[in-house]
Amino acid sequence: MSTPPLTHPDTRPPTPLPPLAGGEHGPNTLRPLLATVLDALRDGAAERHGPLPAGGPARIDQRTRAAAEPVLPDEGTGAHHALRTLVHTLAQGAADPADPLCAAHLHTPPLALAVAADLAASALNPSMDSWDQAPAASTLETLVTRALAAEIYPHHTEPDALVTTGGTESNLLALLLARERHGHIQIVCGTNTHHSIHRAAWLLGLPQPLTVPAPNGTIDLPALRQILTDLHPPLLVTATAGTTDTGHIDPLTAIADLCATHHAELHIDASYGGPLLFSPTRRTALNGLDRAHSVALDLHKLGWQPAPAGLLAVPDTTHLAPLGHTADYLNADDDTEAGLPDLLGRSLRTTRRPDILKTAVTLKALGRTGLATLIDHTCAAAHHLARLVENHPGLELHGQPTLTTVLFRPTGAPDHTVADIRRTLLTQGTAVLGRARANGRLWLKATILNPHTTPDDLETLLKLVEGSTRR
Numbered sequence: 001m002s003t004p005p006l007t008h009p010d011t012r013p014p015t016p017l018p019p020l021a022g023g024e025h026g027p028n029t030l031r032p033l034l035a036t037v038l039d040a041l042r043d044g045a046a047e048r049h050g051p052l053p054a055g056g057p058a059r060i061d062q063r064t065r066a067a068a069e070p071v072l073p074d075e076g077t078g079a080h081h082a083l084r085t086l087v088h089t090l091a092q093g094a095a096d097p098a099d100p101l102c103a104a105h106l107h108t109p110p111l112a113l114a115v116a117a118d119l120a121a122s123a124l125n126p127s128m129d130s131w132d133q134a135p136a137a138s139t140l141e142t143l144v145t146r147a148l149a150a151e152i153y154p155h156h157t158e159p160d161a162l163v164t165t166g167g168t169e170s171n172l173l174a175l176l177l178a179r180e181r182h183g184h185i186q187i188v189c190g191t192n193t194h195h196s197i198h199r200a201a202w203l204l205g206l207p208q209p210l211t212v213p214a215p216n217g218t219i220d221l222p223a224l225r226q227i228l229t230d231l232h233p234p235l236l237v238t239a240t241a242g243t244t245d246t247g248h249i250d251p252l253t254a255i256a257d258l259c260a261t262h263h264a265e266l267h268i269d270a271s272y273g274g275p276l277l278f279s280p281t282r283r284t285a286l287n288g289l290d291r292a293h294s295v296a297l298d299l300h301k302l303g304w305q306p307a308p309a310g311l312l313a314v315p316d317t318t319h320l321a322p323l324g325h326t327a328d329y330l331n332a333d334d335d336t337e338a339g340l341p342d343l344l345g346r347s348l349r350t351t352r353r354p355d356i357l358k359t360a361v362t363l364k365a366l367g368r369t370g371l372a373t374l375i376d377h378t379c380a381a382a383h384h385l386a387r388l389v390e391n392h393p394g395l396e397l398h399g400q401p402t403l404t405t406v407l408f409r410p411t412g413a414p415d416h417t418v419a420d421i422r423r424t425l426l427t428q429g430t431a432v433l434g435r436a437r438a439n440g441r442l443w444l445k446a447t448i449l450n451p452h453t454t455p456d457d458l459e460t461l462l463k464l465v466e467g468s469t470r471r
Helices: 026-048 056-068 079-092 112-124 135-152 167-182 195-203 221-230 252-261 274-278 317-323 333-337 356-390 415-428 455-469
Strands: 160-164 186-190 210-212 235-240 265-269 294-298 310-314 395-397 405-410 432-438 441-447
Touching (some): 026 079, 026 112, 056 079, 112 356, 135 160, 135 294, 135 310, 135 356, 160 167, 160 317, 167 235, 167 265, 167 294, 167 310, 210 221, 221 235, 221 252, 235 252, 274 356, 356 395, 356 455, 415 432
Parallel strands (some): 186 235, 265 294
Antiparallel strands (some): 160 310, 395 405, 405 441, 432 441
16 A cells, blocks of 8 residues: 655645655765765866965865855755755865865875765764664664774783874863773873863863973973872873874873872873874884873874764773663663663763774775885975975974874074974965974974875975975
8 A cells, every 4th residue: 555645735846856865766876976075076176276276365265155155045055056066166275185285284194995975974863872773873883983992002902992083182082081980080291291181171171281391292200200209199190102293102001100100090082192002113102001091092193084083981881880871762671671772871972873884994905015105105204204394495394203293493583483484385275284382483394195096196295395395
């Protein structure tokens, strides 16, 4: 028996409803739309002519407004027109991390296979807050998070990890778990610590973190020893494996030793540097990581995932118990007792995407060897850039890269000239470099995250800087 059509209060023929992405027929619906999207991405990138659109904020704002307005018309333009117009505009006006000259931030060019997996996640649209919304996705998340936690804590029997939106959420969760273990806690961190630690302490009503000097980009150990001697537990020291400004890694083993001596807990923000674990030749830089009470890791940095792809790992799944929460419509006690997995304690968020799918596809497709190759190539490119700077008579190098961040500046240039060079390149759309303050001076920051970057690309980058210096 067929279902009668829904009736409308007027006599006009009903407007066809737009198709859905899921179900048996969803892929056939998506196919022509994806062709429009891919064409628009290609054409927009071609018209951009570089890593960033030229003209600065005012010109890009004007162009984007012209394409987007009216944002909510009375009559829609149709799917293909809307996709073609706005995707083209976004691509033309993008800072494209796939361009080797886009090297300012921890802003990675995602792997094509991870983006393809992310499309599937969007089409299926599981919500990771109850099993009946994400049956297979919940199992996949359990498998992958525990496997990654085991990489960090290989000698523990039940390590676990939560999926987060990135280092900021991971650090917030780490401080929250420490507070819940002790009722209150004093945070001790270096001046090199990511700003999210201070923000998390504020959000959680904790005392302002006590900061330890980091004169060479890493925590000063004698200063840390002194401050721990002067304080009383409960204490949480936060160390960093891959600082945002320089990529430096704190002396993790020595810090863990001090924490053990003074009965302090340890959280390590390895959002940037954590993926070195996949590289046999570089993982020793993370010695001591497994001694932390919690570790933050971002695979949308040196993991080449579309954002977000963050994790917070702990050495034992019982450490996550304080996050447990019950909402009867999602994880009623009798459902849990009957065997339905309880997902609500796996995040502070309720509705959340199955972000683990793209990571699972990447791990399975590339394996340890493939991931190590990407990491080693990218680190090698950063070292090559450092050598080019060292050999350039008009440039000064801050120091050899620890990860993939290289700081440099024109020799003898005042800070305002360094800032002007960066803004000139941005306005021209020829290169995207960051800025960092170290040793009391302003530096240009190149964060190399594109494994396809060539020596010629790096020489071009320095030529562009040199040309802007002469202006």
